[in-house]
Amino acid sequence: MKRKKMIYSILLVLLIGFILFFYQAFNGNPISKAYSKNVLGTYLNNNYPSKEFRIDDGVYDFKFSQYIFEVVEIGSIKDSDGGLKKYEFNVSGFIKPVVNWDGIYYANLDxxxxxxxxxxxxxxxxxxxxxxxxxxxxxxxxxxxxxxxxxxxxxxxxxxxxxxxxxxxxxxxxxxxxxxxxxxxxxxxxxxxxxxxxxxxxxxxxxxxxxxxxxxxxxxxxxxxxxxxxxxxxxxxxxxxxxxxx
Missing domain, CATH: 3.30.300 (GMP Synthetase; Chain A, domain 3)
Structure with missing residues (x-):
């Protein structure tokens, strides 16, 4: 009886681990998301120190294993609809996240x-x-x-x-x-x-x-x-x- 319970427990742990693995593969995880958001905040402060931003909640792009964040420039006015300027930023990497797409940079190319x-x-x-x-x-x-x-x-x-x-x-x-x-x-x-x-x-x-x-x-x-x-x-x-x- 104890042997069966042990086997069931192991199978349950494996099943939970399997589910968590695939969930993370397609949705990311709260820890890496928060870390990536923090890396993006530092990047914005270093590269655009004269501007103020709000980083909205990001989404995980499982195809490219990266987080996509919408960044709003506080105090700006977007000419087309009168709203604040918004830019897309992508952050990839689990151990050492880096910004691999800077929406502000690309929006300002000549x-x-x-x-x-x-x-x-x-x-x-x-x-x-x-x-x-x-x-x-x-x-x-x-x-x-x-x-x-x-x-x-x-x-x-x-x-x-x-x-x-x-x-x-x-x-x-x-x-x-x-x-x-x-x-x-x-x-x-x-x-x-x-x-x-x-x-x-x-x-x-x-x-x-x-x-x-x-x-x-x-x-x-x-x-x-x-x-x-x-x-x-x-x-x-x-x-x-x-x-x-x-």
């Missing part, structure tokens, strides 16, 4: 100037790369600039003071390339942008086919055959190239 500078940078970098890497098909550059930091008429140059290092998306014409060819071109690209002094934190390279194998010929971006990416100071290896089944 998108027209970012687009202008991005196009100018892409044209320059594409020209530089093609001199040594003929397979380069196109280049897109992501640049972030806050409103008021630069004159709207500012032209691109690699010594501009930006909010973050640039990010690059490069497409190669890999119609007739092998994995090794893409790897060699990626290493050349890495060496060029380093030697030219471009300040970047991430580069993504897609090796695309342009033989219209999977398109009607109207899409000049082709289809992805290979992909490789790297951050600053990454030592590339041949197995970093991902090959897609064709």
């Amino acid at each position: 998108e027209p100037l970012m687009e202008k500078l991005g196009q100018e940078a892409a044209k320059e970098i594409e020209g530089v790369l093609k001199e040594e890497v003929p397979s380069v098909h196109s280049v897109e550059i992501q640049i972030e600039v806050l409103k008021g930091k630069l004159d709207p008429a500012t032209s691109w140059n690699k010594n501009l003071s930006l909010e973050k290092p640039i990010q690059m998306h490069i497409v190669l014409d890999s119609t007739n390339q092998t994995t090794k060819d893409v790897f060699d071109d990626a290493k050349k690209i890495q060496n060029i942008i380093e030697s030219e002094g471009y300040k970047y934190d991430y580069v993504n390279i897609n090796g695309n086919g342009f033989d219209n194998k999977y398109s009607d010929g109207k899409d000049d971006r082709g289809y992805v055959k290979f992909a490789i990416s790297f951050e600053k100071d990454t030592k590339l290896q041949l197995n970093d190239v991902e090959e897609f089944d064709q």
